[in-house]
Amino acid sequence: MTTASASASGPVPGHGGRGASGPATVTATDLSLRFGGTRALDGVSLRLSHGVTGLLGPNGAGKTTLLRVLATAVPPDGGRFTALGHDPGTPSGRLALRRTLGYLPQNPGFHPDFTAFDFVDYVAILKELTDRTARLGEVRRVLEAVDLSEVRGKRLKRLSGGMRQRVALAAALVGDPGFLVLDEPTVGLDPEQRMRFRELIAQAGEGRTVLLSTHQTEDVAMLCHRVVVLARGRVRFEGAPAELTARAAGRVWSSAERDPNALAGWRTGMGAFRNVGDPPKGADLVEPTLEDGYLLVLDGDDAAVGA
Ligand SMILES: Nc1ncnc2c1ncn2[C@@H]1O[C@H](COP(=O)(O)OP(=O)(O)OP(=O)(O)O)[C@@H](O)[C@H]1O
Numbered sequence: 001m002t003t004a005s006a007s008a009s010g011p012v013p014g015h016g017g018r019g020a021s022g023p024a025t026v027t028a029t030d031l032s033l034r035f036g037g038t039r040a041l042d043g044v045s046l047r048l049s050h051g052v053t054g055l056l057g058p059n060g061a062g063k064t065t066l067l068r069v070l071a072t073a074v075p076p077d078g079g080r081f082t083a084l085g086h087d088p089g090t091p092s093g094r095l096a097l098r099r100t101l102g103y104l105p106q107n108p109g110f111h112p113d114f115t116a117f118d119f120v121d122y123v124a125i126l127k128e129l130t131d132r133t134a135r136l137g138e139v140r141r142v143l144e145a146v147d148l149s150e151v152r153g154k155r156l157k158r159l160s161g162g163m164r165q166r167v168a169l170a171a172a173l174v175g176d177p178g179f180l181v182l183d184e185p186t187v188g189l190d191p192e193q194r195m196r197f198r199e200l201i202a203q204a205g206e207g208r209t210v211l212l213s214t215h216q217t218e219d220v221a222m223l224c225h226r227v228v229v230l231a232r233g234r235v236r237f238e239g240a241p242a243e244l245t246a247r248a249a250g251r252v253w254s255s256a257e258r259d260p261n262a263l264a265g266w267r268t269g270m271g272a273f274r275n276v277g278d279p280p281k282g283a284d285l286v287e288p289t290l291e292d293g294y295l296l297v298l299d300g301d302d303a304a305v306g307a
Pocket residue numbers: 035038039040057058059060061062063064065066
């Protein structure tokens with residue numbers, strides 16, 4: 001298995017097999033989970049393979065809940081899934097899966113007085129790396145992989161938000177997991193940090209199954225070989241990013257005023273309105289983006305929230 005040990009500089013790689021879809025490594029069937037009257041997951045079925053799959057969806061779509069289920073943090077009420085050949089429905093399968101899982105939760109819960117090294121070492125201990133020499137070597141390796149060797153002795157409260165996100169990624173990479181679950185890891189990063197982070201995730205996706213939840217359609221366009229769109233606890237789309245973009249072919253147009261018949265419309269930096277939906281006759285059609293396809297896959301209400 002390739003590890004994420006390359007330098008963090010340079011462009012985001014179009015890593016091997018980006019457009020391909022290999023054999024399924026994670027298969028979920030009809031997953032459901034309710035919180036009181038809320039159906040956070042309402043019959044989610046999907047298949048993941050090696051490489052980075054993006055998970056898009058508006059606020060409250062169920063993304064974090066799905067990631068928590070797949071990371072075995074919470075059991076589903078219904079349905080099942082297998083990951084890397086393990087069935088978390090059984091105690092032994094759950095333990096085996098946890099041993100090969102890397103999870104970057106939405107709020108990693110850092111102890112601010114830990115140094116970067118101590119935090120990752122603490123995670124390594126929790127991940128049962130019992131041989132001290134091997135464990136410390138692994139901590140150094142993952143901190144090097146995310147380009148943080150130089151600040152490993154700094155307390156977390158003294159690191160920037162972007163550095164802390166990289167510490168969280170390093171913690172998720174401990175033990176070379178086969179399945180990496182990342183919940184909005186690029187949130188709050190500035191554009192340069194986001195590019196560096198995307199490269200790290202792309203590297204992590206080589207030879208691994210990575211599921212990445214994000215609100216950034218550019219994250220998906222730049223590093224994912226597959227994309228799943230979730231809304232109201234259901235899968236609305238599963239396929240290649242180019243297929244999602246293609247959904248908007250002939251359905252995006254520019255106009256001087258907002259088109260009231262458009263499903264969604266917004267003013268661009270150039271002052272014109274960009275509309276998605278069913279264009280009127282003679283509309284000034286423009287090239288679609290993945291975001292347009294995403295908005296079209298969500299219907300009216302969801303699109304308003306998801307934009
Ligand atoms: N522990 C909980 N108790 C009650 N309701 C919950 C709980 N966790 C999630 N929910 C509800 O389940 C639904 C899905 O929430 P979830 O956090 O999975 O969405 P999300 O797509 O990750 O949203 P966001 O993009 O805002 O992070 C929401 O309606 C949320 O309020």
